[in-house]
Amino acid sequence: MQRRHLLAALAAPLLMAAAPAFAADKVLTVGAAVFPDSLKPGIGSFASQSLLVQTNEQLVQRDAKGDPQPTLATSWEQIDPLTLRFHLRQGVKFTDGVEFTADDVVYTVKYVQDPQNAYGAAARISQVSEAVAVDKYTVDIKTKVVFPTLLRAMAEILILPKHYAEKVGTKGLTDRPMGAGPFIFQEWVPGDHYTLVANKNYWAGAPKVDKIIIRTIPDGSTRVAALVSGEAQIIEEVPIDQLEQVDASGIAKVDSIATSVGLVLTFDPTIKPFDNAKIRQAFDYAIDKEIILKQILKGKGELLDGQVLTKAALGYNPNLKARPYDPAKAKQMLTEAGYDFNTPVPITTQNGKYVSDTDICTAIAGMLNKIGVKATVNTVEGGVFQSMSNVLKMGPLHMIGWYSLGDADFATVWYTKAGHRTHWYSEKYEQLFLAARSTNDEKERVRLYHEMGALAYEETPSLFLFGLPSLYGVNKTTTGFSAPSDKILHLQKVELK
Amino acid sequence: MILRYILRRLAFLPLTLLLVALATFVVLRLTGNPVDIFLDINRTPEQVEALTQRLHLDLPIPAQFLIFLRDLLHGDFGESLQFSGSAATVVWDRAGATFQLAGTALGLAVLLGVTGGIVCAVWRDRLVDTIISSIAVAGQSMPSFWLGMLLIEFFALQMRWLPTSGYGEPRHLVLPAITLATILLPNFVLITRTSILELMGEQFVVTGRSKGLSRGRVLITHILPNAINPVLSFLGIQIGTLMAGSIITETIYAWPGVGRLLIGSIFKRDVPVVEAAVFFIATTIALANLTVDVLQMLIDPRIRRS
Numbered sequence: 001m002q003r004r005h006l007l008a009a010l011a012a013p014l015l016m017a018a019a020p021a022f023a024a025d026k027v028l029t030v031g032a033a034v035f036p037d038s039l040k041p042g043i044g045s046f047a048s049q050s051l052l053v054q055t056n057e058q059l060v061q062r063d064a065k066g067d068p069q070p071t072l073a074t075s076w077e078q079i080d081p082l083t084l085r086f087h088l089r090q091g092v093k094f095t096d097g098v099e100f101t102a103d104d105v106v107y108t109v110k111y112v113q114d115p116q117n118a119y120g121a122a123a124r125i126s127q128v129s130e131a132v133a134v135d136k137y138t139v140d141i142k143t144k145v146v147f148p149t150l151l152r153a154m155a156e157i158l159i160l161p162k163h164y165a166e167k168v169g170t171k172g173l174t175d176r177p178m179g180a181g182p183f184i185f186q187e188w189v190p191g192d193h194y195t196l197v198a199n200k201n202y203w204a205g206a207p208k209v210d211k212i213i214i215r216t217i218p219d220g221s222t223r224v225a226a227l228v229s230g231e232a233q234i235i236e237e238v239p240i241d242q243l244e245q246v247d248a249s250g251i252a253k254v255d256s257i258a259t260s261v262g263l264v265l266t267f268d269p270t271i272k273p274f275d276n277a278k279i280r281q282a283f284d285y286a287i288d289k290e291i292i293l294k295q296i297l298k299g300k301g302e303l304l305d306g307q308v309l310t311k312a313a314l315g316y317n318p319n320l321k322a323r324p325y326d327p328a329k330a331k332q333m334l335t336e337a338g339y340d341f342n343t344p345v346p347i348t349t350q351n352g353k354y355v356s357d358t359d360i361c362t363a364i365a366g367m368l369n370k371i372g373v374k375a376t377v378n379t380v381e382g383g384v385f386q387s388m389s390n391v392l393k394m395g396p397l398h399m400i401g402w403y404s405l406g407d408a409d410f411a412t413v414w415y416t417k418a419g420h421r422t423h424w425y426s427e428k429y430e431q432l433f434l435a436a437r438s439t440n441d442e443k444e445r446v447r448l449y450h451e452m453g454a455l456a457y458e459e460t461p462s463l464f465l466f467g468l469p470s471l472y473g474v475n476k477t478t479t480g481f482s483a484p485s486d487k488i489l490h491l492q493k494v495e496l497k
Numbered sequence: 498m499i500l501r502y503i504l505r506r507l508a509f510l511p512l513t514l515l516l517v518a519l520a521t522f523v524v525l526r527l528t529g530n531p532v533d534i535f536l537d538i539n540r541t542p543e544q545v546e547a548l549t550q551r552l553h554l555d556l557p558i559p560a561q562f563l564i565f566l567r568d569l570l571h572g573d574f575g576e577s578l579q580f581s582g583s584a585a586t587v588v589w590d591r592a593g594a595t596f597q598l599a600g601t602a603l604g605l606a607v608l609l610g611v612t613g614g615i616v617c618a619v620w621r622d623r624l625v626d627t628i629i630s631s632i633a634v635a636g637q638s639m640p641s642f643w644l645g646m647l648l649i650e651f652f653a654l655q656m657r658w659l660p661t662s663g664y665g666e667p668r669h670l671v672l673p674a675i676t677l678a679t680i681l682l683p684n685f686v687l688i689t690r691t692s693i694l695e696l697m698g699e700q701f702v703v704t705g706r707s708k709g710l711s712r713g714r715v716l717i718t719h720i721l722p723n724a725i726n727p728v729l730s731f732l733g734i735q736i737g738t739l740m741a742g743s744i745i746t747e748t749i750y751a752w753p754g755v756g757r758l759l760i761g762s763i764f765k766r767d768v769p770v771v772e773a774a775v776f777f778i779a780t781t782i783a784l785a786n787l788t789v790d791v792l793q794m795l796i797d798p799r800i801r802r803s
Contacts, residue, residue: 037579037761115543118578123541174581190580191591191753191761192664217662217751225649225661382764387529 026496028209028478030489031223031235035216039188040174041160042112042119046487049158051214053488054196055095056158056179059086059105060151064485065312066260066406068151072100072159072180078440081146086154088137092203094161094180102133107162109141117170121156124149146438148445149409182207182492192216208480208495224473227252233475233496236487240356243298246473255472256300257483261401262308262411263354264462265347265364270423271396273339280460281323282333286371288325289465292363296356301469307453308402308411310467312485314442315408315449320457322464331371346378348398350385355468361399392423401468405486408449409437415461424461498801499794506787510780517779521772522565526558531766535578548578552768565772574776575769579762584769588755588777594664595754599743601670602677603732609678610685611728617686618693619716630690633683641742645676645749662751673750680742681735688731692724726797733789736782 036048041056053061060068060076073086092100109131112119127147132140143150164178177185180203183196193215198207215232217223220239226232228249238246238254246254269275289303302311306320334341345368349361361377368375378395380388388394400421404411414421416433429452436448456462472483480493525531532548552575553561568575574584613633617626636644652672653661663669696702697720705715744756755774762770794801 037577037758037765037767038581040579040581043579115541115547118536118544118548120536122544126541171581189664189753190587191594191757192751215663215751216753218757219662219749219751221646222649222662222749222751225654229653229657229661231661231663381528383529383534383766386534390530390533 025211026209027211027213028234028491028494028496029232030212030214030491031217031226031232032214033218033220033223033235033237035191035214035218037190038174039177039194040170041158041177042117042121045120048120049156050488051194052158052177053181054183054212054214054491055177055181055185056160057181058156058158059088059154061490062152062155062406062486062488064257064482066152066314066404066485068155073154076151079140081440082143084141084143084150085134086139086141088139089203090137092180093201094164095178095184095199095201096161096164098161098163100159100161100180101136102139104159104162105139106131106133107165108157108160111160111165112157121153124153124156146440148437148440148442149407152405152407152410155405183212186211202492204492207492209491212491214489227473227475230475233478234481234489234494235473238471238473240296240298240300240471243300243471250476252473252475255474255481255483256469257485258302258310258312258467259470259485259487260310260313260404260406260411261354261468262304262310262404262464263357263360263399263401263466263468264304264308264464265361265397265399266394266422266424266462267460268392268394268396268398268423269461273337273343274396276337277459278333278337279339280463282330282337282339283368283373284323284330284460284463285326285333286330286373287364287367287463287465289322290325292360293466296359296363297466297469300471301355302467304464304467306457306464308415308456308462308464309404309408309449309453313404313406313408313411315404315412315436315446315453317450317453319450320453327367327371334371334373341372342374343396345373345375345397346395347375348378348380348385348388348395350382350399351379353382353385354399354401355471357399360465389421392420397463408445408452409433412449412452415456422461424459426455426459429455429459499791502794503787503791506790510783510787513783514776514779518565518569518772518776519562521775522562525766525768525771526561529766530554531768534766551576569776574773577770578767579765580767580770584767584773587770588758588773591753591755591758592777594752595743595747595756597670598673598677598746598752598754599739601674602743602746603681603739605674605678606681606685607728607732610682611689611725613682613686614689614728615693615716615721617690618697619712621694626690629686633686635683636679637683637687639679641676641680641745642749644679645672645746648672648676649749662749664751664753669750673746673752676749677739677742677746680738681732684731684735685728688728689724692727693720696720696723722796726793726800729789729793729796733786736785736789740778740782 034047036043036045039052057071059071059073061071063069072089074089075087077085079085088102094100111117112122127143127145129142129144134140161179165173182199182202184199186197187195193213195213197211200206217226223235224238224242224246227235228251243254246252267274267280273279293303303322306322307317309316347361347365349357351358358379365375365377402411402414412433413419416430432448432452436445439445470483470487474481477497478494480495532545536544549555553564572585577584577587580587613629617629620626649661652659659668659671702715702719705719743754744760747754747757755777759774
């Protein structure tokens, strides 16, 4: 057994070299920054969904703004406050020829709800009681309470073919995913690449390439090298210090988009003197966000307007603006509030979790030092960060990014009791949040979120910094690709010249 | 006699591995609850409970360790959290790539290192010695991630001779193997050089020369067999360095080996895979060390007798 394994490992390269690809094949190679470790459904990470969505699509997909667009469902309506009805796309076939119907949706919802499956997005539909097939092409999703984020949450759930899933189980689905998506599974090599071929019968028209290879290239510089050498036509996450190198290569260019991640520094108001909102506001005045955006983030992404939500999100409050940089005022406010300048202020952050996270923290610590605040940077490993976060012992300030994925509910929940992620608490904020969660009236929800935004701006539970960018490198001869704001690759329209 | 030695060493192997397993087990539980780290931030309480039970985290720590040991005796590390299939299979599937890389790198390092060392010693203080020794010292101080980037820049981007990264064909192996070999190669050069030079002053060498043997003959029949032992000892000690270096090399070149698997699994706290991977690496190092020791005994009768 062992010997055979070794022999196979040694022989594989020779065999591969002997079988050249057909010359006519149009092969698109993507260099992925983060690569999931398997194709198991519901691993809850963007990287995982980015691969799985090639074979298994959702009822609705987010567009660049985060708004749901018809995919396997063509339309939907709220038939009563607790029921969302989906009309399914008719005549869609899974790649084994079986037709996609309401039964598949019902099965998928059940699969997501089963705790044994540890499905990442399960909590996104936690208020769903059941899915019911009304007829072959109509599904009702019933909720226990009014659940306005249900539609957007459905963009997280990839439809599994019931007949196939029942036959092969989770292991089979993981080993060989099958669905109605634009591409068909061909080969999965863990830690190396995922190869798919075009689904010529894809409902929205056959993809423009014959084959896609999504390769993992974990190192940023190597990824850029693969792009510049032409080995990959698209790469994810160009390191921010190599943007110019890509643009100057003459071979590729950078395609960037603002994501829905709001990067913030959150206070722990149970640690004195950070219970004082005036001190929290003073810190906000002490940070020159413009220059960090320009120098560290190279102008990519956006400045958060005094709120956790990015500009494209539902519920973004256009009346708020970030506090200007005014160190003199910051110092004066601190002195007036009786701030003890000897208070140690460690800023807890992870390294490499978000674009330039440590660099941004270091710059901010420097700016706080300038007005006499004893700020330092405390970099911790992801697991340690998570443990600190679970017991809410993050120190006076910590850096975190919250995704709204286009809906305020997903990002503002972290400032409520239900989120368990901050010590800051406001009765009013809590009520507004619950009210916004309890109506399907989108206008009313937006109004409530505006009010929450204004309240959080005054209270400053966090220093709202930047909407983070997503930076893709694309070969100049490759068309039909646009950087996705949610990091999920859509490749069916990509063309190679 | 050598056989008895091997058996005795093998008898101690389980003890070494047990200590490694214990250390891994303890560290994984000291650095936060794996359930909290593995599950999505939007996890439901039911999911937390299901995974807690699956990893036996609801039991007292000693009980957890006993279960872990019992499964270990059956070669069972449990099912991977992120992959489908058992953790042992997941690790074994990636072992081929690591053996391929580490084996090639080690072969390169020994071959070139020993040859370089001989050249340096024979032409001691000549130009060729100065050049090779200087390169070796420079190579010794060069971090492998930096060398890796330089190699990619030159061979893949400037000359377009080799791919930047990847796995599958022999050409993919060239740059990672050179990068990894460079971690050990300079030391092989310097150690071989030193040990030959030391031996050159020994009485048996002088005797050999004085009874009319040629320099080459003395070198091959008298010096080299004695010089090879320090090189082997060094190799034995450095197998661990090689495995550690392969983690960095695998990351730079997107090589799908055990090193990268281990790092990824640690970040996600895929407990079964971390335990299986550490166990695999520890076993490899232990067996490699044993092989080196046995080789030394075969070569040097003095060690055999002691």
